[in-house]
Amino acid sequence: MSYSIKRTRYKQFFRIMKITTLLLFVFIFCLRAEHSSSQNVNVTIKRSNTELEKVLNDIEKQTDYLFIYNDYVNVNRKVSVNLKKAPLKEVLVNLFEGTDVKYSIDDSYILLSAGGTRTTIPLTTQQGKTISGVVTDSNGEPIIGANVVGKGSKSIGTVTDVDGKFTLALDNSSTTLVVSYIGYLTKEVPVDNQSVLKVILSEDTQNLEEVVVIGYGSVKKSDLTGAVGSIQVDKVQGISVKSVDQMLQGRTSGLYMVQNSGMPGASSTVRIRGGNSISGGNEPLYIIDGMPVYPSASASQTALSPLNSIPTSDIESIEVLKDASSTAIYGSRGANGVIIVTTKKGKSGKTSVAFDAYWGIQNIYKKYDLLDSHSFEQLANEALVNSGGTAIYDESINPATTDWQGMTSNDNALTQNYQVTISGGNDKTTFLTSLNYFDQEGVIKATEMKKYAFRANIDHKISSTIHLGLSLTMTKVDNNRVGNSVLQSRLTTPPNIPVKKEDGSYTFSDDNGVITFDNPIAIINEKVDWNANFRTLNNAFVEWDIIKGLKFKSSIGIDIDYTTNKYYNPRTVYSGSQKGGEAKKTSNNTYTWINENILTYNNTWGVHSFTGLIGYTQQASTYDGFNAGSYGFLNDNLQMNNLGSGTTYSAPGSSVTKWALNSYLARVNYILNNKYLLTASIRADGSSRFGKNNRWGYFPSAALAWRASEEPFIKSLNIFSNLKPRLSFGITGNQDGIGTYPSYALLGSTGYVSDGQKVTGYYPSQVANTNLKWETTSQFDAGIDFGFFNNRLTVTLDGYYKKTKDLLLKVKIPGSSGFSSGLKNIGEVENKGFELAINATPVEGAFTWNTSLNLTYNKNKVLDLGDVSFIYPDQPGQDDTGTHLGRIVQVGQPLGTFYGYVYDGLFSTTDDIESSSQPTAKPGDIRYKDISGPDGVPDGIINDLDRTIIGCAQPKIFGGFNNTFSYKNFDLNINTIFTIGNDVYNGTRVVMENMQGSTNMFTTTMDRWSSSNQNAAYPRPLRSKAVMRVSDEYVENGSYLRFQNITLGYNVPAEFLSFTKYVSGLRIYASLQNFFTITSYSGDNPEVSKYGQDNLGAGYDAFSYPFSKSVLFGLNVKF
Template identity: 45%
Template sequence: MLRHLGMLIIAQFIFSIAVKAQTVPLINSTLSGLVTDSKTKEPIPGVVIRINGTTHSAATDNEGKFRFVTGQKFPYTLTVSYIGYKTIEIIANGSPIEIKLEEAANQLDNVVVVGYGTQKRSDITGSVSSISKSALKQPLSSVDQLLKGAAAGVQVTQTSGQPGGGVSIRVRGGSSVQGGNEPLYVLDGFPLYNSSASAGTLSGTPLNPLASINPSDIETVDILKDASATAIYGSRGANGVVIITTKKGKADRSAVTYEGSYGTQSLRKKLDLLNAHDFALLRNDALYDTDPTKGRFQYLSQAQIDQLGTGTDWQAEAFERAPTQNHQLTISGGNPKTRYLISGNYFDQDGILKNTDYSRISIRANVDAQPFEKFKVSASITGSKADANVSPSGIINGLLIMPATASIYDASGAYTLRNPFENIFANPIASLKEQINKSTTNKFLGTAFGEYTIIEGLNLKVLLGADVNSVNEKNYIPSTIYEGSTIGGSAGKGTYNSYSWLNENTLSYNKAFGKHALDAVIGFTQQEFSSETTRANAQKFVTDDLTFNSLQSGATLVAPYSDATRWVLHSYLARVNYSFDNRYFLTSSIRADGSSRFGKGNKWGYFPSAAASWKISNEKFFESLQKTISELKVRASFGTTGNLEIGQYQSLATLYSLNYVFGGTTATGFAPNRIANDKLGWETTHQYDAGLDIGFFNNRIQLTLDGYYKKTKDLLLNVEIPWTTGYGTSLQNYGSVLNKGFEIGLNTRNLTGAFIWNTNLNFSVNRNEVLSIGNGAQSYISGNYIVKVGEPLGSFYGNVTDGILQTGEEVTKGKYTGSAVPKPGDRLYKDINGDGLFTTAADKAIIGNAQPDFIFGLTNNFEYKGFDLLIFVQGSYGNSILNSNMQTLELFTGQQNASATALNRWTPSNPSQTIPRAKLDPAPVFSDRFIESGSFLRLKDVSLGYTLPKKISAKAKLSNVYFYVAGQNLLTWTNYSGFDPEITSGSNVSPGTDAGIYPIARSVRAGLRLTF
């Protein structure tokens, strides 16, 4: 490493001497030249060359050449700059001139987008992570999927593998129990909150609203994590802020780029279930256990069983290899006064589950102009249309429990409507192929601003934006399948329309005074949101041919539904960044938010923050260490943020409609539904952060360390109130939750030169703890979960297994089975409360938690002579998953299919200590048997690309030709027995549940990028 570093320093020294040696003064009013990459020798288009002390500038063309009239005498100094390369100053002694640029190795010099402005990374006092360029290249269906494993402190969970399905994100842990936990997204200045529930899908399988935004349009993604960075967003900053900036055109650089890819997807693994032969044996055992007097072969004889074979593999019938494709055309260019970028995208993904898919067509236009010296305008507009065929609700569970002895079709060729046993459930292949669940989402999102320079350094900016969404859903269940047979078919239509407008008015001041630098902003913002939801349903149709297009022809009309909501947010904000001598940095901000969502006595919240950093490496006493430690900065911050994601009208008394019967006549009326709470306010998060940024060996090694303490109080919880009020509970501000942890970010340039190897590692540890839940309560139970003081959110609460009851133990241990008449082969459970027997309600304990001990991501990038290779590994360790599928598949009733673990079930000849006997009517018990390790290590992304040499691509009149092949989710190492350890529910109180969720796919794709 040091040898390569020494060679680099010597090369730079020789180059600088060679430049300075050109000292012969000349007079020439024209300067021309060529700008190339110092490593590849290839020309660089779009580089800006300026003459210091003048307004003269030019930009290189597609061949890296430039020429402009200067009217200056040689020599003079040029400043040469381009994104991704080091900005240099060079003395021009004559024309033409060749300029060689080196790639910017120091990421601390990169510009980072923060709230209402930008900063150099080296000047930031808060905790901010940026997504690497390699991660942004992935052709994914939604923006939020780019964050998987890409940044320290950011945990991403896929909540559905459905194409266009949802993703849940936690930045430094979840803090809210009943409020929102998702981060705020800011796309080109417009704040968005990602809530899958907003669409209200008729199918019951929500889609991801962010999936309608094309990820290929994104230039940068910056994640604000600590309160110093997020407090400028006030009441919406408690869960972190993801700032997304889309691509812009380059001055004097016109280009047309096409990028396309095609790939296939497949199911990573099938669950191991009983085939027809083994299921028939299980059913015989279950029937025999219930009534031995009828003999063992009550279902089928041994001869019949031997003829069954494997039967129907329902998973194989439902899952298939599915194609995906992505096409993007981008036109960009401009001049020093105007820049533009227009892109069109088509993305199409078939699901690995038959009859599911997602397609999106989008167009974006970004325009930046400076018509006058002191005035500039910018507009960013995107429109998209996304169509999806969504899987029926519960289809995965149906595929697993349908016995292999059942067939898809009957003897007549019609669908077998249902399984032939006591527990009736529908034919899942018929449901999958014949049900219609369509969703269409139309989205328009646009922002535009004008910025005027009042005096040097003082700018007034006015931004206007609008976000318009329309979701249309159509559902039909025909009468020819089981779900529709008893109701004569069922049709439904639903619409969800939302509109949000934004106005931001900011005054910023940026000025340097010798060693002092000041960057300040004040502003007023206002945003308003409104939505409408309408649903209509009908049943009992004469024909299925019209599907959902003739609701009026249904003989049975289902009561329609409609709803409307509206909220308003007004805000005042201010921030000051001060630095002295590029050594000491101070940041202070405050935001005041007034929201219509809260009680009339608590509409306004105030969110201050302060941060400081010291760049020790710029001190004189540090000069002797510069060769080893090139950058050293310490940071500290404190701030307050809020969470207003509680829905609308929660502070108000509400009514609900119901029917009354008077004298045989039905009348509709209203009754009170909720008590008012005028004091309902924000969930408030106080966060402390301490950080350290270190660079070694001219920043070839960059290390970022952060530790944080994040306490959320005034939780929004439904607490018990006296029944004399007429209500049992009320939404109030009670309780608190703590998140604390540390993060490590490491970037290294391992090898430079002809062969390049760079590594990026992020590692995060978060500890979550419930501190209080109000009214003196210590816990409350929600289904299979418990929220308990002293424990983390997401704690599983159930019974603890203790082996299998063996023959002869009925008297001594039978009371620990939970059965009225215990038998050998029953599962034993621990007596938690010590009363000498087991009962499911009284003998429960915490049996696992969905919070991981740590998460990490590791990316390695390699480059050699036009080839590039990316290897991205992601992992999580220490979290538990509730395998609800296994809970169902280990009932061993013989009425539904079962896990292959049933092959080792208890029998008199096989006295298993872990797997219980078959019995027809077991009482389901939620226990630690179904809590599994969710730890995994995944080869998340691998891509290999090749860039054609310029000489070859130029022959085809192309400036760049790039080919690549890539794979996602190729290998996964895990002990989890379900479909996938990465895809679980993302709810606040009950995360980490794999309950019939659409599995994630493994994919391989190939693509190319052509630039004209």
Template identity: 40%
Template sequence: MGALFINSSFVFAQNQQVRLSGNSLTLKSAFKQIEQQTKLFVDYNTQEVNDSQVIKQLPKENSVKNVLEQLLEGTNCSVSFSNGHIIISKKASAPSQVKKVTGVVKDERGEPVVGANIVEKGTTNGIITDMDGNFSLSVSASSILQVSYIGYLTQEIPVGNKNSFAIKLAEDSQGLDEVIVIGYGSVKKSDLTGSVSSVKTAELQQTPMTSIDQGLVGRASGVQVIQTSGMPGAVASIRVRGSSSLQGGNEPLYVIDGFPVYSGSGFGNTGGKTQMSGLSTVNPSDIESIEILKDAAATAIYGARAANGVVLITTKSGKKGRDVISFETSFGWSNVSKKIDVMKAQDYVKLVNEAYTNDGLDPYYSATDLAEIAKVGDGTDWQDEIYRTGLTQTYQLNFSGGDEKTQYSISGNYTNQKGIILDSDFKRYSIRLNFDRNIFSNFTVGTHATGTHTINNAVATDTGGEDGTVSGALRMNPALPIYEDELAGTYTQINVPGLLIPNPVGTAKERKFNNATSRLLGDMYMQWEIIPDLKVKIVAGADIMYHKVNRYTPVSIYQARGTASAHIGINKSINWLNENTVTWNKTFAEKHDLSVLGGFTMQQNNTEHALASSSDFVNDAMLYNNLGAGAVYNKPESNATQWNLMSYLARVNYSYDHRYLFSVNARIDGSSRFGSNNKYGFFPSASAAWRISEESFMESVKDLIPNLKLRASYGFTGNTEIGVYQSLATLDSYSYVIGDSQVTGFSPNRIPNPDLKWERTGQFDVGLDIGLWNNRLRITTDYYKKKTTDLLYDVAIPYTSGYQTMLKNIGSVENHGWELSIESDNITGRDFSWTTAFNVSLNRNKVLELGGEDYKEMSEGDGHLKTGAIRRLIVGKPIGIFYGYRFDGIFQNEEECKKQTSSASPIGVGLRRYKDLNGDGKVDATNDREILGDANPKFFGGMTNTFYYKGFELNVFLQYSVGNKIYNYNAMELETPTGGTNAYADLVNRWTPEHPSNVYPKASTNRNILVSDRFVEDGSYLKLKTLSLSYDFSKLKLKHIQGLRVYVTGQNLLTWTKYRGYDPEVSYKGASTLEAGEDYGGYPQARTFMVGLKLDIK
């Protein structure tokens, strides 16, 4: 079968029809046209073939074999075909002695190279290696074997007296011919003029993940990925070169196999407190590569949606020449990586009674109570009660392969992840098909289709209140048991005046929050090469998503409220796409390469939303499955929205002699989201690159500096992420009573703004690509500066208008920074190799303008703390600064108290003291608050070291962030000894007359607390993010087994940080820029261990 397939491939290759065109065409130009039309590589030696020879008469359209024979007539050259290559060489004279040689071709890791070309140099005599890398060939004893394969350095080996050869091909580490995916096409890395970071399959498979955004953590320069929650299936926060918007989106645009989607597509107000990512519906095992487009040269082709960068995701497709069945499975277990040290029962009850007596009240616990509590010892460890060992299992089956006309890849996946908090889990079922078919030599059709269904059972965390499972476990009374009545299934709770904290175990186990998402993402395309060099491509696709949230809060965990509540929320989203592009590629006079792209695209999104809820259920038997059983019905909600985007795009790339590269991109976007006066926007960019290493004056140092390229770009992109209908006047339904009847009418709730338009970002970038010592050391560095204008923000307007605020384009923000990426092949021995990849990124953010104001207050505190704003937007300062009071120790005596005549917090011996910054004897919000820190890091990045030894591979990945600050809400609670909730264990050292602490205040039922630097902590960290050890059994040459790999992986193994919380990767409410770096009991990241197996069957 293999011989029959190879023979049919040869026949197909040499019978492809070609047609040459042009005046005064040289052989070199003719060969280029043949390559473009046949997708075959023409290989020849310029010492044997004079490719500058002008063709006197062009052959008529014919098979490629016949055309080449006519072109080479009289040159004493012959033509042969081998594995996608056309080989032109001098006709060989009869060999004086012929013998049979055999051998095997492997790569540096000892894996067989399938399909490598083995050619007797100067002849058409050749063969390709089989599935085990073996070959056998009859050659002249005086000949030289040429061994080549795409992606590897070609070797020439004299035959001499040897009959057997063990050949090891080295990878072409220069990688300049590596193809990089860009918007609406691809380009060789050597011809790239923009700033693009790539993450390949080999890097992704080192990280256990349920969502592909997790695979970007620390892998790409300029890309900050914060895993703000350890919730199974939860979203990560991604920033490409900083935050550019205040109220608009700051997440990048995601493009999956050419289809632009949004990470939150189809997710709306379904009543949940934890948003899941639309990307969690994409199976990470299906990913071939991820490219992150960062500068305007790379992103402008996506226009109004590209201000925050673009993430291009390419899924795996079939390869020509081999059919492979792949199976992969893994199993893992997870645990919380640390615990917060809080008081045990005996210390806690002492604190409670002390708080009451310090305030002149009777002790809360009587002597009888204390005697009973003494029997429980340390009491309930609520953290132990809510955390468990989480288990993860995945199964992946893939069929792939193809021939010259058809390539296919079909995969199925099942993932089941149980979280480390009780009753939290995530399941995904997915199936994917990629199919491409060459109907004719110039006409191709294909499809990408993915179907997924995910189920996520979430728990309430990061809620900003007392009902969060994690914050509740930290603050819950350790002297209480779990159940008030275990048989009845009722839970204990904290219920004191002004404070109700539900039982965290009950919250996790009984409070239901179920997300179910079904998604079908697919497209079909046709590509027609109308004439040589001119191609038309038409794509039509849809992203259909159905998302349902079921939520139920039983009475058993809120006895004090005496009611249960349920709701059901549904979102249905259909996103249609049509893209029509034309590309033209032409080479002139051998040194001039021109590529032109033009296109027209349309995209439409239709979303329907419905929400129904009720409360006051008699019992919890039906949960959310019978809303009619609730005695109280809440007003239902429903709506339907639509947005449209119509675009024209163009790109021109020009290269002179592959030394001087130029690119111009432009896109015109028309969006329904914006005002009638600003429906369309124009987003151009220009870039250039100089391949200095290709200059003649660099020849003498070619071995030292084989690659040196200088890049520069400038352009504009936009941001459309503001929601729908924001420019229009809208109405809300409103119920009122007339007489004895309730009637419904409408009232206006938004003032129109016909001038509303997109935020616009202009960006300058200059970069340098360097390869040293035969490209064993590869360096990429960029400096960028971008300015975003026309920021969207709700501004106050006169009350006489009838409205409070209006969304307008005001203000501007600047980001500038520097990125460095280094890759090195440290050791490349036969049995041992060591490679390193390192990246570091620095970004500085600054607010330039706020609509004429100097500052704006932000984040007004949660509903319980009432602590006021913890942030302020200030012109000249970064987005994300914390703003508040300076902690100044504890009032030690009455004299110190008398020095402050008034304060925003109570004044008294043993209470917190705050600095009087202006020295007027008063501490107030107007004069005594200042900048406390910045949530943005000074720099961040990652480093990977990979060691290979005789089939073993060890991968060590470190991630780091330096200089970012965190506002620790948990610490603010746990350092405030009111007696209502638990406290840090170290508060046994709180202020007392006998032990006057200057750090912890005295116990008091009054909340003596303000937003201050006491709770702004250093969030810098270094993580041993991933440690993976694998072994490849390919050397065993098992029958029908092409590859067998087993591995064990650990994730989040070690964290070095000064931060007192569970994890320094935190952000309240996930991806919000204005609330970054706030920790209020988020779901901790887990320490995970995985074992797995991957099997490839040929």
């Protein structure tokens, strides 16, 4: 039976929960309490002949209130005031007595309006109407303090309150409202016959400087010198993306993402500007709210991406750092790029509540056409006869067909997501908390993922110079899984075999006892494979403004990751019956802490602008793993809950590993005359992983940019709203994917028998290499940013060249060392290419169209492998069998290259065989091309020397094309992704077209060779041996265009919500996900990576978990 997710007691889990909750409440209660009523707030002010604006600032500093006023309030008026510990209302009366300014206090805001800008007109006025409404941004967030005036009149106007709402009385001369706010485009709204309006303001992209988060800071986008891609998170969050890593796909140039599997919670492969390493890690570094995080310690294919610990609705921004000038500040972890995720924080103002939910169903994208029982038995008989045997099935009988594929499919699998977010605060303290529940059933029965997440962000200003912050994230993920045996046997199990025997037990073989198999229904119903992960990310900081422009920030972060697995293969499953039931338990725990201390200084002197930082960071991590198992149980009652009841014990295992990293870093940003920009950085990393001779690595970078659009001779052209060429160069490193102690001499343990006694001994398991050092990547980037038509059209072009040297590879070493191989720095790989990103708003108004296109061309090549020109990653003997991936790493070729034979059709006659290189073949067998021999020319023999390059998994071009259309309250999002030039090795076809007759096959195999069908597509059935090798016959074009998401949404008008004072916004939507894919690939999904993030195993498909398509319905409610 499948293992249900229950309330399991974890002592460590509750200990962490208690400590985290205690820290949260201690932090909250240490904060200054919410502001009290205005009657209890006292203010001391002594000012003489001072501008009113400065006095208002004094009041804001001493209280929790913020002033909101429009242009009609004269804040330049000179005032004099001398009050000591006076009530706030007394101060306000003193300031505005005798003027036309009126004030009102609403929560933590004080709204000022001049007497000439009436907020209402008496209702007895017969010649006018009262208009009410709400003003929001494009995300539906209320805009506080927006100016709302009648067009052509300065005497009729108001400002929006803390909910973005307004009420305004118009006379007959005003038929249009003019709504404006700093940073947004002014909008004119015809009143017509409406009495309730919803006004959405768009950001002024020309005048509003977009801020981009970079390593250890942020910069205005116009001041950016490096290649940084920003994900438009607000565009993605309205389309019910199931995980954060899926928000990245097709959204920025240079980033290639593959969803490794359709299994719920499965990890993804992410590459930024190509793969750099052969045996090391190629995944980017992830930074969440300033804290580096790593994947969960799980060996399963559902290993959690570090991004999946955060609900998608909690993301504020995502930046992708691509060039070395952007990533070198992260030193030895920056070679593969950096992805920076910033989560949402609370904003001062009235406490708001948001509820987000969606529901949907999933189904397998493509089901295969398989042989029925009669056709299967016909082919099986032919295979036996062709192999010298005797037919075993009576073909005159038409037996029942068991639909194993359909019976294991979970049709209309449910997906549901719920999140509640509460945020608010004042000018001293802001907070945001969220609670999320996500449940996704898999499209294969007995697979499911449930995720529970809690997050809190709290910021508090102790004083005008000291700022505290705390970020907490806790995530619990439970997975029910099935192994590869189900994914394969659901297709290969013979259709003429029933699920159960007459006695009710599961069948493991056919009636003749010739074919044995793992019954997939038995596995689904009886086997237990349950994985649980608990992760908490905690980060606290203190920031001190020492003097003007000089700031110090110190933070400490803790990442605790617990992963457990419970496994039981019962006696009722064929593989379990061979051991009398088998039980296992594993635990993988990782504890990581980091402390960062950064000193930043920025200042401006005339035409000179300078920002510099220096810092010191230290990080350490401990991994603790354990596994135990037993088999030979009397029954299946206890499953894995009592390992001691097994009669035979598997050798238990445990390990503890530790690593540490100390770093020093510095960066300067200099701008001259607001046109000429320079960025330079350096980082020194000291790692415990490397030998004492190369423990420290140094990673510098520099970048230049010229804001040419600020030059008078460019401005005079009236063509560019932005023109900025960029150049950068830098060096980064890589220390991932090589283990914790790669440079040390290690001992292994083993058991042996001495004098009849079992003795444990130790032996050298790894040779030391004190000269082992980082893989280093040098990168040059040249780019240019264009802006046209007030930035309604922007274009970014980048060309880059990356070269990685000192690759960490296992190579042959002298036998005198006692080892056959060892890890050394040998080899070089390069990546070069270009990127294009286009963003445009072709139409803007009542109907608006936003479009974006990004594409990347990347060429990867191995430059050097030391003393050899190629490496076979597969073990000897595996390369010429069709069930294994033929792979090669060869100088001059890209990583992910397929290596095998060239298919040359079928032998039709004996004459064909006599003149061929396969003299032992028979008519109907596969013919392969004779390509080479010992002397480099064809030798009439088909052997290993006839293998050649037959394809490559890496795409030549990839990208995304995204469009958003909006008309009044409707919006339509269409998101597409594409690849061009990549190949997929279809290992599923290798098995499903093997023509052996012992497993089920595709219906297309009925077109097999026979004396009466010599032009057949498939060879003659043959039972005695595999008839297929790794060849280009199974390498298919994996290029595709996928409509990843189509979402239609509707924002309910404010007047429809006026019946309740609690709901301020409501959006409903429907989505189709992965419904349409245009491809020539014959499998269910060309976007596949059976071997996960392995650079050399990319593009391999062999009974992968099925890809799914979804229909979703959702809503967003704001209170």
